[in-house]
Amino acid sequence: MIEVITPGLYTTVQDAGRFGHRNVGVPVSGAMDSVSAKQANSLLGNENNSAVLESIMVGPTLKFHENTTIAIAGAPFEVLLNATEVPVNRPVSIQKNDVLTVGKATRGMYCYLAVAGGLQTPSVLNSRSFYAGITQKIKLEKGDKLPIQRLPEILRDETLSVENITPEVNTLMAYPGPEYASLTIFEQQGLLEQKFTISTQSNRMATVLECSVKISAKEIPTAPVQPGTVQLTPSGKVIVLMRDAQVTGGYARIFQLTEESINILAQKRSGTHVTLHLDNSLS
């Protein structure tokens, strides 16, 4: 079991997502940067969809009540094990009573802490990803006890390490959305030439992109949306839906980000600039 000493800024349990219930309005959820979560799991030989701890900006302090192995991947954070700096992107042995402090992010937004065998918090509708109204918990709180698997001691190759693989680029690749064609050529060009600024109003549901040109779109009859859908509102706001997005929405869907670009965007702090680049490979 892992005891939460301090919960961090907004730490959640996430896996690869909750599938099969969008038809009754249940969001997909799952790790914001899915590639980094998979990487943390793969360092331990876990399944890709094993549940991990997702930290944003400031992580938790955790006390381990049993021996296990962990791996941290994603954005670089200051991580201490019993007051000693600990490497990321590789497996780390944990002894009973060890205290791990996931401090501040030095770059980016999210890091992922995987535990051998995956976190064993309750699975609701086939997923352990926290979501209000679905799982009992929404985020970690002081005193929480997170069950883990008691696995037979296996010697892990602690020299195994990987590079951070969510690229540090500022170009997001996007497929044209269903309402892209209803924009004028000038509006399309305006959006593709625009240097967007990531707004402070961003969370697991959506990232708002500030736009210096005035482009807007009419509302549409409520239609399906998903993580990565880029919406344009009648007041000219550009909203990129992220992992906890609703399953339907009424704003024009002008782009759909590639899966890789969703991960890249997830790691962008407010104030950074991004541009959109059209991917026409599907048409």
Next chain:
Amino acid sequence: MKFPKIFKLSPKTTLLQWQPVISEEAQQVLQQTEQLMLHHFSEEISEMTLAYNELAIYWKTTKNPSAFEEKLKMLLNTAKNAMPEKSATLVTIPVCYEAPYALDLAEVAAYHKISEEEVVQLHSQPLYNVSFIGFLPGFPYLTGLSEKLHTPRKETPRTSLAKGSVGIGGAQTGVYPGVSPGGWQIIGRSPLQFFSTERASPSLLTAGDSLQFQPISKSEFEQISLEVASGVYQVKTEII
């Protein structure tokens, strides 16, 4: 009903798009197409979502069925001649249209210059159709609200509405399945549990259901609430 446009949104998402009209007929075509897809492509499909005039198909992998467009055309053409008789589950939703639950009933009545009793009557009379579930887990999008009750949303949305709140927002009516912020005019509350992860099918309502609101008194509301909490309440349903 025309053949839908096929829009490839991402390597794992295909949208089937019909004309942008909101009607019960359109809903029926969408729901029947969903059934056809489920029947013929169950191996390849991860899940689907419906909305007013689009069906989103989320594929399991980026390798979509080959010649999908031709197959779909053939299926829809064959199905057109053999559309089954519409049968739906009619779900009765008890609603208390009284204080303290009917927060905006007086406001809605005043807006339309009718009595509160008439609002309740106009709201509880029609058979509504559940077009789809969206916005929040278990939130039903209904068609069938009387034009006499179309009411603008509140200027300032409430930060928290109680679970089961029944409201009107523009031309729409519906029930908030859980505690949520919301801008709709609240005219009553239902004691039923609209979404629960403890049930085999978590959502009380699904796309294609019919629904009727049944006015109940405050004491009936309290009685049903107790029965729901102790798990003995039987939701009234019938096949129509």
